[in-house]
Amino acid sequence: VDLSKDRSRALVVRVVTNLDAELLLIDRAAGTTTTLTSRDDECWILGAAFDPDERSVWALTNHGREFVRLERLDLESMKRTPVVEADWDVEAFAVSPDGESLAWSVNRNGWSEVFIRTHGGGRPDIRLDVPMGTVDRMEWSPDSTVLAFGMSTATEPSRVFVADHAGTVEPIALPVAGPEPPVVEPELVHFPTFDGLDIPAFLFRPIGEGPFPVLVEIHGGPESQRRLQYSSAVPTDQLVQSLGVAVLSLNVRGSTGYGKTFSHLDDKGLRLDAVRDVAAAVDWLRTRDDVRADRIGVMGQSYGGFMTLASICFHPDLWAAAVDVVGIANFVTFMERTGSWRRAHRAEEYGSLEEDRALLERISPLNHVGAITTPLFVIHGRNDPRVPLHEAEQIVAALSERKQQVELRVFDNEGHGLSKRENRIAGYAEAALFLVNHLDPHVTSS
Known part of the structure; x- marks a missing residue:
């Protein structure tokens, strides 16, 4: 350093x-x-x-x-x-x-x-x-x-x-390249979760009166934090809100930035408590007059992708659409296939194959795939060394076998996430179109 x-x-x-x-x-x-x-x-x-x-x-x-x-x-x-x-x-x-x-x-x-x-x-x-x-x-x-x-x-x-x-x-000052995009200032909000803890989040509310459909967005990590910055998922959040879908970007338990204790509240056996925080977000949203309670979706990348899959299998009645970007579907196969250089510190967060296999099986969305009824869009990079493509292939195959609505978009020249400009434009535009079609049927896809 x-x-x-x-x-x-x-x-x-x-x-x-x-x-x-x-x-x-x-x-x-x-x-x-x-x-x-x-x-x-x-x-x-x-x-x-x-x-x-x-x-x-x-x-x-x-x-x-x-x-x-x-x-x-x-x-x-x-x-x-x-x-x-x-x-x-x-x-x-x-x-x-x-x-x-x-x-x-x-x-x-x-x-x-x-x-x-x-x-x-x-x-x-x-x-x-x-x-x-x-x-x-x-x-x-x-x-x-x-x-x-x-x-x-x-x-x-x-x-x-x-x-x-x-x-x-x-x-x-730098010259502005092109027209200003239709962005909004997000609002910091807090909502109570199942155990009385307050969960912070940023609400991107579209211009207009509403009520609006809502996308609940979950960051990766989990040792990370959704920040006020024009990087990571925030440009996608702004794209989605510009299409008339509000976005609630969560910092669930396990996020950094709120103290050492908060960052450990989702460790190993506490993993699904963070998923309960996501469900509590929906409960809070449904108390608002500006929210369409029957049109709420969920999206996340990497660990946030796991949280998305876990949300639609452990709380299946809450969602109208879901987008999983390079997410974990099965913690056992993830731990077996992720890069060897990172296996030890991932075991510290999730649990090890040797000592915690039963826990890893219990929290894996793939093992609860029969509960999923939410339309799902999956994005993955073919060369992902962190969360291998096998994770996406497994969940898509299992849902397809059950005749459940699922789409898979694989980018051959990407790894963990979408880094190339043309791929980010294509992938997130497709995800946004998928969300608009399922969260607000009154908006036409032109």
Whole structure:
């Protein structure tokens, strides 16, 4: 994650499990590797860097606490000093080359708050006036006078902004390519689930009075979070809402960004509790006057694809349509065939073949395929090393044998998800058309 100025030392993050990592200092000249983080508690490392004087290291970690904070570690005494901590994750930081200024961002409820601190002046921290979006990188100018950072929102792709020590923020304008798309600002909502927990979500509500059909969208991971940023599934969410279908994008239990405890609430035997959160989303939607209660669909990618399949087999009466993108249908065959380099940390989340086979069988949608009555559209890449195509083929074959409505779209030149522009346009346009046809029969497919 960082190199010393003379390239003789490196900071390396070594992943231990799906939510645990170590920060290592590798000294090439001395031939040594030093572990800088303690092993007495699970911790995640969001980032690390040498201080400009290289006598200390800065690190983002949640060691010993719920949320990630920014710490400074003295390399001689090995003393850790908290620098920035909040009731949310500190997600990014940058130390100025002269060592006098610090910038950081906090992930608050799925969007970034950006701050600047200047040492020695006694001035309070400055919170920058930035759009409600997500920071993807930040860096100081060589003379330490200007901070540059990238940020995207739910309505606009990433742009570069610059800020000075006074907190003045200016975007670096780029020409707009083509007409502005019909996007909307999503609303942060919360709904109660079966055990009283509040689940956060973003509601993309189409322009107009409604009532609207709704797509419930579930992110992958599960160690991830739906953020306010123009990447991942958000452009697809915007496409769907522009066609008159509202989108509720969930951060169910197991998501990151809400503390260490929340991220573990779906581990192994608790897996189907997250699926119950999805069902609770439908219960909440049906209380709203602007929702067509009989026209609710579900969609997800990767782990979200599993959640989609699990939702339509464990709660089959809730759905009018479903879209599974590179999802897991059978955890046993998934664990057998996924890339060997990731099997151990996936076992930490889902369970191992050796010790948890019965659990893996019980939660696999393929083993409950007889309950599925929802029309299903499946997208998969032929070269997927994470969730092999076999997962899609199994669920499609089983449903086809039962004369259940199912469609499969395989992209020969894709892996885990759709990465190529032409494939993203084709695949998600087909998925959107499928959803519109099933969720709102009053909209014609022209």
